[in-house]
Amino acid sequence: MTLSTQELEFHLEGALVNGVTAEEVRELLLQAVFYCGLPAVSEGFRVAHGVVASPPSDASA
Template structure:
């Protein structure tokens, strides 16, 4: 009898969670965003934000590299990362970029760091601010991670003729 109650107790606990998951999934699927008065779905708005952050060339290059294997990850990035999170109003894009620089330095992700350094510059971050972010990360992430981040930042800044 207790075993039966245990099973039913679990079922009672699991069923509401399943409904919650289903309702969140449906809300994500049906989410629309207004940018400059135009209603867009999350994929469209995510692509628009990516275009604004990293440029049309970046987006075209990403599209060119897309295939049947990586298209699910690209869709996730466009819809969730950019279409949902970057589209939120809680903090501005410059601060989001600053956070990304610090996190990508901590995670030692040089390829993504390069892209997000470009985005940070496009979002108004200055050379001095980037330098301070990377110096701060040296204290908390270690010199090897910060040293690599400084090297990548120098390359990006030189390419943009912001550093001699």
């Protein structure tokens, strides 16, 4: 895992804890394809799938 995928994983976990839905993450990545390119977004979907499949526990609970 590269630094950028670790950072994406960290930010996605935080987003999910703060109420962002999996559907919103999907839409964000679909929009990013025009700016980042398909290879980067494909990697983003791979990372997001792993994060959404095992959502983080809320640290404040």
